Amino acid sequence: MTRRTVVIVDDHAMFRTGVRAELGGSVDVVAEAADVDEAVRAVLEHQPEVVLLDVHLPGGGGAEVMRRCGLAHGPATSGSPTRFLALSVSDAAEDVIGTIRAGARGYVTKTITGPELVAAIERVAGGDAVFSPRLAGFVLDAFAGTIEVAAVDEDLDRLTEREREVMRLIARGYSYKEVGAELFISIKTVETHMSSVLRKLQLSSRHELTRWASDRRLL
Amino acid sequence: MSQTPSPAAALAPRRAYRSGTDRWLGGVASGLAEHLGLPLLWVRLGFVALVAFGGFGVVLYGALWMFLPADRQLTPVSPGLDAATRQGKRGGRPQRRLTDFGPLVAVGAIAVGVLLFLTLATGRTLSYGPLLLAGAGVAVLWWQADEAQRARWRDPSGRMGPLRAIVGGGGWRAWLRIVAGLMLLIAAIVLFSLRSGSLTVALNVGLAAAFGIVGLGFMVGPWLLRLSYDLSEEREARVRSEERADVAAHLHDSVLQTLALIQRSADDPATVNRLARAQERDLRSWLFDADEEGPTTLAAALRAVAAEVEDAHPVHVEVVCVGDAPVTEEDRPLVLAAREAIGNAARHSGAGTVDVYAEATPTGVEIFVRDRGTGFDPTRVAEDRQGLRSSIIGRMERHGGSASVRSIPGEGTEVRLSLPNRTTTQETP
Numbered sequence: 001m002t003r004r005t006v007v008i009v010d011d012h013a014m015f016r017t018g019v020r021a022e023l024g025g026s027v028d029v030v031a032e033a034a035d036v037d038e039a040v041r042a043v044l045e046h047q048p049e050v051v052l053l054d055v056h057l058p059g060g061g062g063a064e065v066m067r068r069c070g071l072a073h074g075p076a077t078s079g080s081p082t083r084f085l086a087l088s089v090s091d092a093a094e095d096v097i098g099t100i101r102a103g104a105r106g107y108v109t110k111t112i113t114g115p116e117l118v119a120a121i122e123r124v125a126g127g128d129a130v131f132s133p134r135l136a137g138f139v140l141d142a143f144a145g146t147i148e149v150a151a152v153d154e155d156l157d158r159l160t161e162r163e164r165e166v167m168r169l170i171a172r173g174y175s176y177k178e179v180g181a182e183l184f185i186s187i188k189t190v191e192t193h194m195s196s197v198l199r200k201l202q203l204s205s206r207h208e209l210t211r212w213a214s215d216r217r218l219l
Numbered sequence: 220m221s222q223t224p225s226p227a228a229a230l231a232p233r234r235a236y237r238s239g240t241d242r243w244l245g246g247v248a249s250g251l252a253e254h255l256g257l258p259l260l261w262v263r264l265g266f267v268a269l270v271a272f273g274g275f276g277v278v279l280y281g282a283l284w285m286f287l288p289a290d291r292q293l294t295p296v297s298p299g300l301d302a303a304t305r306q307g308k309r310g311g312r313p314q315r316r317l318t319d320f321g322p323l324v325a326v327g328a329i330a331v332g333v334l335l336f337l338t339l340a341t342g343r344t345l346s347y348g349p350l351l352l353a354g355a356g357v358a359v360l361w362w363q364a365d366e367a368q369r370a371r372w373r374d375p376s377g378r379m380g381p382l383r384a385i386v387g388g389g390g391w392r393a394w395l396r397i398v399a400g401l402m403l404l405i406a407a408i409v410l411f412s413l414r415s416g417s418l419t420v421a422l423n424v425g426l427a428a429a430f431g432i433v434g435l436g437f438m439v440g441p442w443l444l445r446l447s448y449d450l451s452e453e454r455e456a457r458v459r460s461e462e463r464a465d466v467a468a469h470l471h472d473s474v475l476q477t478l479a480l481i482q483r484s485a486d487d488p489a490t491v492n493r494l495a496r497a498q499e500r501d502l503r504s505w506l507f508d509a510d511e512e513g514p515t516t517l518a519a520a521l522r523a524v525a526a527e528v529e530d531a532h533p534v535h536v537e538v539v540c541v542g543d544a545p546v547t548e549e550d551r552p553l554v555l556a557a558r559e560a561i562g563n564a565a566r567h568s569g570a571g572t573v574d575v576y577a578e579a580t581p582t583g584v585e586i587f588v589r590d591r592g593t594g595f596d597p598t599r600v601a602e603d604r605q606g607l608r609s610s611i612i613g614r615m616e617r618h619g620g621s622a623s624v625r626s627i628p629g630e631g632t633e634v635r636l637s638l639p640n641r642t643t644t645q646e647t648p
Contacts, residue, residue, distance in 0.1 A: 056308035059308075060308075061308055090300065090303070091503075111535075133539045133576065137539035140578075141541050168578070172589055172633070173591075
């Protein structure tokens with residue numbers, strides 16, 4: 001398998017060095033950047049498959065990087081092959097959900113181990129979403145009170161019962177494989193559910209989520 | 220507000236504010252609705268209905284607009300997020316344009332109301348011109364005062380010179396407002412005095428008024444000046460020294476001590492790991508938790524339990540909570556059972572991470588404790604093993620809940636605790 005190309009964006013040089021060392025030979029780190037301007041330049045120049053993006057970044061934060069890269073490329077889904085994986089020491093709800101809404105495919109905290117990080121990069125590069133238990137918890141919180149199976153078809157904005165089950169299992173610490181086994185579905189189906197939750201989170205204008213977001217000044 | 224007020228909030232007197240977010244005119248109606256706990260629509264309709272009574276609604280609205288302080292819109296943000304925002308590391312959260320035409324409209328409305336009232340009461344038509352002009356002038360000045368007040372709130376340094384106290388951070392706009400307001404006032408005085416017909420009388424009245432204002436300024440001005448300087452300097456110094464003391468104390472107490480301990484036990488990875496984890500947890504809660512008031516909620520109680528286990532065993536306990544509920548005496552067994560389950564996982568499973576997931580819904584609370592350790596066969600647990608049988612399952616059943624254990628040797632264990640909500644009256648949003 002070819003090694004994934006990765007750009008590391010973080011304003012702490014020590015942390016960048018640490019991540020680079022931990023990733024070791026598993027991925028190809030093509031560039032590093034310490035602020036928003038550098039990051040946008042590096043991403044546009046190297047066109048990496050995955051950007052490890054710090055959430056708190058001088059010059060406007062990680063969301064700004066995604067916005068400007070998105071502007072240069074058109075919609076993230078069509079133009080650029082680059083995908084963003086947020087990596088942050090902050091696990092405040094508003095940062096996590098804000099970053100996902102800005103276009104990141106996943107969110108992991110900086111305490112993640114090397115092998116887990118490599119696996120997450122692989123998953124994001126493959127177009128899937130990466131949800132840590134904590135992120136899954138936040139998602140459930142954000143969509144809270146939207147469990148009415150009967151109304152699912154009319155309202156695309158709410159989580160389906162199945163997606164909620166998947167989210168709950170992820171929040172309970174299950175791996176994708178274990179979620180699949182628990183619900184008698186394939187890993188591929190689990191991944192489909194995750195992607196659809198991610199899409200809903202990014203596009204949703206549903207009342208609960210909007211209120212949740214505006215309470216935290218995300219809108 | 221449907222949340223149970225914290226003890227501290229319950230003691231403080233409830234004050235009404237003008238809402239800054241949900242408003243048509245000045246946020247009076249929504250502020251009042253929130254204060255009185257009435258639906259917003261009722262309050263708005265009430266004001267409209269009162270207008271029918273000789274414009275009383277308008278006058279009332281205007282008066283409340285003037286006397287109710289504006290909502291500060293200061294949501295408590297954790298120090299870490301706050302600092303990151305100030306340094307531009309979090310992206311600009313949308314700054315609300317602080318245009319508040321409130322006082323302008325309010326004073327105008329009051330003026331109209333008073334004039335109408337006077338006209339109706341006395342049956343004489345007063346000269347509206349000068350009064351309206353004066354009203355407009357006062358309104359513009361008032362508006363500026365409002366803006367200056369907001370500017371002071373937003374000012375991070377807290378420095379407040381007398382000029383700044385009046386002008387705020389508004390630049391030419393602020394000056395324009397002040398000059399326009401004063402001009403309108405002067406014009407009103409001149410116009411009023413001109414009604415007597417003679418220009419000399421008009422001039423005299425105008426001059427007298429002007430001298431009066433200037434004299435008052437001379438008398439009160441220096442005193443105000445000194446007062447505001449003293450206040451702002453004292454406040455600034457106090458805030459700065461308090462902040463520095465807090466940061467220094469915290470760093471000294473926790474980080475330095477931990478670093479010292481880590482150096483002393485550098486050859487023991489397990490201890491170093493445990494110390495680093497405890498320190499990380501501590502700093503993280505200090506930086507990213509907005510004021511949490513003690514372990515009075517389920518999430519806080521579980522985090523405290525997890526911290527205890529992390530301190531005692533070399534494991535990482537990941538706590539994820541969805542929803543939250545106040546911890547009542549009835550919930551104690553649940554927390555204790557969860558603690559036993561987490562402790563078991565840390566002691567016996569051999570896994571490096573324990574995942575704890577709690578979900579609080581109106582119907583009850585569910586907690587899952589999961590590890591990926593050695594696992595065991597639940598049917599073959601010895602009778603004398605008290606931990607699982609009595610501390611977890613027995614305890615939950617005694618208190619009206621339930622507990623189940625699922626374990627596969629080699630794949631890990633999951634304990635599920637659930638406690639239905641018996642106090643249904645609690646949930647009245």
